[in-house]
Amino acid sequence: MASKELANWLKEHKELIMVKWIRAVRKASPGTDALLSTRELGARHLEDLYNAFVSALETGDYSNLEAILEQLVRDRLKREYNLREVLVIALELKKTCWEGLVKEFPSIQALEYLQTADELFNFMTIKMANTFTEESFAFIKKLNKSLEQKVKERTQKLQQAKEELERIDKAKSDFIRIAAHELRTPLTLIQGYVGMLAMEDLPAKERISPILQGLNKGIKRLESIIRDLIDVSYIDTEVLTLSLQPVSLPQIFQSLLVEFQPALQSRRLNLSISGLESLPLVEGDPQRLKQVFYNLLSNAIKYTPDGGSITVTGELLRGEQDFVHIIVKDTGIGIPQDKLERIFDKFYRVEDFRLHSTSKTEFKGAGPGLGLTIAKGIVEAHGGKIWAESPGYDEERCPGSSFHVLLPVKAQPRKTEYIQQFKLPVKAVIFDLDGVIVDTGPYHFQAWQRALAEFGLEMSEEQFLSTFGMRNQEILRTLFGTKLSSEQIEEIGRRKEAIYREIVYKHLTPMPGLLRLIQELKARRFRIAVATSAPKANASLILKTLKLEHELAALVTEEDVEEGKPDPEIFLKAAEKCLASPENCIVIEDSPAGIKAAKAAGMKAIALTTTRPAEELSEADLVVENLAMLTPEILESLLEVGKQ
Numbered sequence: 001m002a003s004k005e006l007a008n009w010l011k012e013h014k015e016l017i018m019v020k021w022i023r024a025v026r027k028a029s030p031g032t033d034a035l036l037s038t039r040e041l042g043a044r045h046l047e048d049l050y051n052a053f054v055s056a057l058e059t060g061d062y063s064n065l066e067a068i069l070e071q072l073v074r075d076r077l078k079r080e081y082n083l084r085e086v087l088v089i090a091l092e093l094k095k096t097c098w099e100g101l102v103k104e105f106p107s108i109q110a111l112e113y114l115q116t117a118d119e120l121f122n123f124m125t126i127k128m129a130n131t132f133t134e135e136s137f138a139f140i141k142k143l144n145k146s147l148e149q150k151v152k153e154r155t156q157k158l159q160q161a162k163e164e165l166e167r168i169d170k171a172k173s174d175f176i177r178i179a180a181h182e183l184r185t186p187l188t189l190i191q192g193y194v195g196m197l198a199m200e201d202l203p204a205k206e207r208i209s210p211i212l213q214g215l216n217k218g219i220k221r222l223e224s225i226i227r228d229l230i231d232v233s234y235i236d237t238e239v240l241t242l243s244l245q246p247v248s249l250p251q252i253f254q255s256l257l258v259e260f261q262p263a264l265q266s267r268r269l270n271l272s273i274s275g276l277e278s279l280p281l282v283e284g285d286p287q288r289l290k291q292v293f294y295n296l297l298s299n300a301i302k303y304t305p306d307g308g309s310i311t312v313t314g315e316l317l318r319g320e321q322d323f324v325h326i327i328v329k330d331t332g333i334g335i336p337q338d339k340l341e342r343i344f345d346k347f348y349r350v351e352d353f354r355l356h357s358t359s360k361t362e363f364k365g366a367g368p369g370l371g372l373t374i375a376k377g378i379v380e381a382h383g384g385k386i387w388a389e390s391p392g393y394d395e396e397r398c399p400g401s402s403f404h405v406l407l408p409v410k411a412q413p414r415k416t417e418y419i420q421q422f423k424l425p426v427k428a429v430i431f432d433l434d435g436v437i438v439d440t441g442p443y444h445f446q447a448w449q450r451a452l453a454e455f456g457l458e459m460s461e462e463q464f465l466s467t468f469g470m471r472n473q474e475i476l477r478t479l480f481g482t483k484l485s486s487e488q489i490e491e492i493g494r495r496k497e498a499i500y501r502e503i504v505y506k507h508l509t510p511m512p513g514l515l516r517l518i519q520e521l522k523a524r525r526f527r528i529a530v531a532t533s534a535p536k537a538n539a540s541l542i543l544k545t546l547k548l549e550h551e552l553a554a555l556v557t558e559e560d561v562e563e564g565k566p567d568p569e570i571f572l573k574a575a576e577k578c579l580a581s582p583e584n585c586i587v588i589e590d591s592p593a594g595i596k597a598a599k600a601a602g603m604k605a606i607a608l609t610t611t612r613p614a615e616e617l618s619e620a621d622l623v624v625e626n627l628a629m630l631t632p633e634i635l636e637s638l639l640e641v642g643k644q
């Protein structure tokens, strides 16, 4: 009863008590509250609290009061109030009520009233203190987590910077080591001959002539190394100047053929040059361009065993801007896939330089590792692009390497980014692997089941289908979430792939119509690429088994991208490797994520209903049941759709 009376009294005196209470709260927490007028946030909250307090007193139901208290504490925490500044709200309310009550009632009665509300005041204080502790704990946990993340990111960046510094440092010491070695060899030669000269009393002409020849050889070698070093320093400091004029590429190769003839003969290498006659003159520096192809041919000779062959071919790529594309291909020892870019770095060699003799034409007669750096510098100074392709390094099987040079017919000096802006007239078809080249779905499922069983886990067919097209890590994370550590995720993924390769190797057949389609597309000058979320080892095994590895202009796998499908990265990378702009690319896919990725890349998409029904693939530009339904004409007309 007393509590109802008190509630009524509090309602009647609301104005007065509120004003005093707010003033007291502000005084006790002089921070942000001091800036708020009574009408603003802090006060409005306090008014809500006051009303909830009164109604809790009246009804005995604390739930609304509880919610308001929680909110209030959270707000104050956000504004960095401390616990005292929070609790002051309840304490000051009690104090203000008491002051009001004693003014109006005799002390005994006032005390009685206050005692009826005591439980409620205690509840408020405890609730506020609890919420404060819980929330601050959660806040600290969150803060900790984000700090941890930040520390992780910074450590990673530091690690990267450290690696980069180490790389630069290694390059520097390599320079000193290699330059010393390279310069010492001819010097030793010169010293030897000078010594011989010194031993002669009165040298006869016929005895002096071979000595002079030897001296000459040593001096020439020194000269060439020093010239290379100077060229590299020009390229490094971007002061390589070009004397531009019309250049005939067939002429350059003709004179190189003559120059290399003795080496080709002694090494029994066959050099064939074709397709250059029909190329237009390109604008460039003839001496410098000759140097590029000299270096490429000299490498092809050096890294191809006796009896091998070297072919040079060329094509004209017509477009908004015309380019010539020259390919120097050999049947040599090849280059490791992960070194295809590094070989253009200064002083970089795949093998240890001490193992080999210094020569321009002997088998594996390494030089100072500057040839490709210089070639790249010169090509890029013309506004062109140079890159290497090779299935890998193998001295036994000799998979060979090809070096591609793309030169603008009209030179664009020093605009390296320029080539990306131009739309080359190259068309490409990018195939997904699983479900398009081969139907490996069932083998994947079997491999998952066997691998997961080893770790005491299971996967249903439904789960398998729902994660189709994702990368292994994503599949495991989606299905087993935080149950697995990242080490376990990696281990299970690896195990699954090993089992999968075992199964696949025994069962592989291409999808119906695939081989015919690829041959027809190639005849119509489409470039063929494969872009797959599978690991490189699997993709290479499949392509090799189907004898498709040499048909491809590009293979992009899980390891080459940061983001998996539906991110467009994988298809954009494949297009770039084919030199095709996205609008000239068609993706053939069987998963909705793949189709999404193709569309996001700005490419045309054809869906195959190998694993999913047509309804789920409706984002594609064309949906077909199998590859036998496709022809180059259909693909060509698909590319035209939507172009002006």
Ligand code: ADP
Pocket: 295, 299, 300, 303, 330, 332, 333, 334, 335, 343, 344, 348, 349, 350, 351, 366, 367, 368, 369, 370, 371, 372, 373, 401
């Ligand atoms: P080097 O003076 O050692 O030939 P380059 O810069 O010309 O230096 O080449 C760098 C490295 O690239 C070589 O040491 C070799 O390992 C590799 N390389 C270049 N061309 C070929 C090729 N045609 N076949 C195999 N490896 C090659």
